[in-house]
Amino acid sequence: MVLFAPYAVFFIKITSHSGTHISLSSSVVAKSVAVFLGIPLGAAIITRIFLRNIASPRWYDQVFLKWMGPWSLIGLPFTILVWLTSQGHQVVHQIVSVIRVAAPLVVYFIIVFPATLHVAYKFGFGYKLATTQSLTAASNNFELAVAVSVSTFGANSNQALAATASPLIEVPVLLGLVYLVKIIAKRFDSRN
Template identity: 30%
Template sequence: MSRFERYLTIWVALAMGAGMAIGILFPPLVQAIAAAEVASINLVVAVLIWAMVYPMMVGVDFGAVAGVARQPKGLLVTLVVNWLIKPFTMALLAVLFFDYIFAPLISPEDAAQYTAGLILLGAAPCTAMVFVWSQLTRGDATYTLVQVSVNDLIMVIAFAPIVAFLLGITDIAVPWDTLVLATVLYVLLPLIAGLLTRRALGSGAAVEAFTSRIKPLSMIGLIATVGILFGLQGETILSRPLVIALIAVPILIQSYGIFALAYGAAFVLKVPHRIAAPCAMIGTSNFFELAVAVAISLFGLNSGAALATVVGVLVEVPVMLSLVAFANRTRGRFAES
């Protein structure tokens, strides 16, 4: 993990502060960015999201999927947690907190927006930072690649229907055309571009060198997007500072709960630690780039849904580092075969 990645929470926090300052001091600039839309897709944010997602997709080798036969139980845990449990528990927690526990503190309109943002986070399993978490837990890099690759293949098909279903049961209007367009734009097309790039580069060494060179684009895109989002949300946040803490509560409960479930299942199934740790990390971490992009596409740059996804970014890094430390301390309790 580079120094920049290690302190990602700090950079995100600084981007939040800078964005709010710009939004308050130079509102015409932020509004001009917000107005740059075509078919509900913000062009500025679309470029930034591609800067985030493309380097990750170049690193995904779908040819490695065949390697799953070595340890199918690890992949099974990942897929069950990511697609049959995690989206639904996140939706449940969001409804529980924003429709009931926090209901006296926020308006129903804001509650619906925050719920939508958390649903988007819960339905988007990690595709990039998990490689960092895997490395820090001495995970099996090849198997981690298999898990991420299979997740990406499923995401292309399952993300939009799951999000539409969960948003529907929470009584939020779902613009299907925008949701499908966002999924194609931010998942399918980057995957295709990454595959074509890998083929053009040829060797694994060339791919690794290329991804190392373009990797900073991911972080730059993320920081810039956060700055824009908080530029639009600045006045709301300053007038209601409690909102960040409220959004963080269900995210924290979901993160630690999902990790405990996946890590515990891997332990019971006697999955080796080098697979069990990344397996749990994939389920816990989120593809927040996709969640942010779709929230903006569906609800707008200055929406509560977009704000909720950005809070997910702020919370995720310290949470994941704490789970990395826990996984490393408990390594000796797992099988090593």
């Protein structure tokens, strides 16, 4: 999280050779990252510390987390829905741009996911750790991309459209990869 703002500045200002001057402040990027990731992380840390101390670790693990777990599954589709409705007009009217975003993402998934799975397998990781690492490596943190692109380039920019369109590709592909990993689970020692 701390390095995301310097990375954004580096990739947008230094490595980009688009010929246009881009006004980018690392403080704006840092604020966006803090809002989109820092607040939820801070809330989770505070909740964990206080609830485990006030109630008990057992209650926190067996009652609270079981109650809270389904809400995270609702949160992701809700977030995607809000992003897509805010960018729906652009997504529909610039479908060629969405397809241009989709092509490299699909290639990325095709390369990164199996490569990570293979490396994890070769290093002797078990099934659970290998699949977790592979899915994490294939994930693109699109929520950060949306935060940075909207705060830097504006909500109606092509950059915001590209960042918003990426979950349209990422979420279904990652769900498909979950089913793929379930199919190939027999190749791993799934006892660990």
